[in-house]
Amino acid sequence: MFELLSSVGLALLACGIKFRGRRELHVVLMGAAFTLDLATLVAVEVTRGAIHKTATTHSWLLFVHVAASLTVLAGYAAMLFLGLSLRAGNAGCRHWHRRVAWVFGAARLTNYATSWML
Numbered sequence: 001m002f003e004l005l006s007s008v009g010l011a012l013l014a015c016g017i018k019f020r021g022r023r024e025l026h027v028v029l030m031g032a033a034f035t036l037d038l039a040t041l042v043a044v045e046v047t048r049g050a051i052h053k054t055a056t057t058h059s060w061l062l063f064v065h066v067a068a069s070l071t072v073l074a075g076y077a078a079m080l081f082l083g084l085s086l087r088a089g090n091a092g093c094r095h096w097h098r099r100v101a102w103v104f105g106a107a108r109l110t111n112y113a114t115s116w117m118l
Contacts, residue, residue: 069111
């Protein structure tokens with residue numbers, strides 16, 4: 001179930017990237033992806049006790065997954081801040097929005113891949 005939700009979230013991100021030239025659609029798709037990813041994270045914690053499992057398991061794969069997940073969360077926060085700055089007319093943020101997007105995308109793909117391995 002969680003893998004399906006993660007796949008849908010990734011698909012929403014891909015659609016958001018594809019439609020980045022259509023600002024309003026881009027914002028809606030990225031917002032939906034963020035909401036779904038955050039809801040999935042909360043559901044995993046509630047049903048599986050992910051934080052406790054992470055604290056008590058010493059697996060390098062789990063460590064990579066958690067590191068990628070934390071980078072994704074930080075990336076969402078940065079992308080939201082930069083995106084809102086762009087919408088407010090601060091065109092100087094575009095350069096950083098794109099750079100952070102590459103880091104975020106790599107972290108999200110790592111998160112996705114490792115979630116299937118765990």
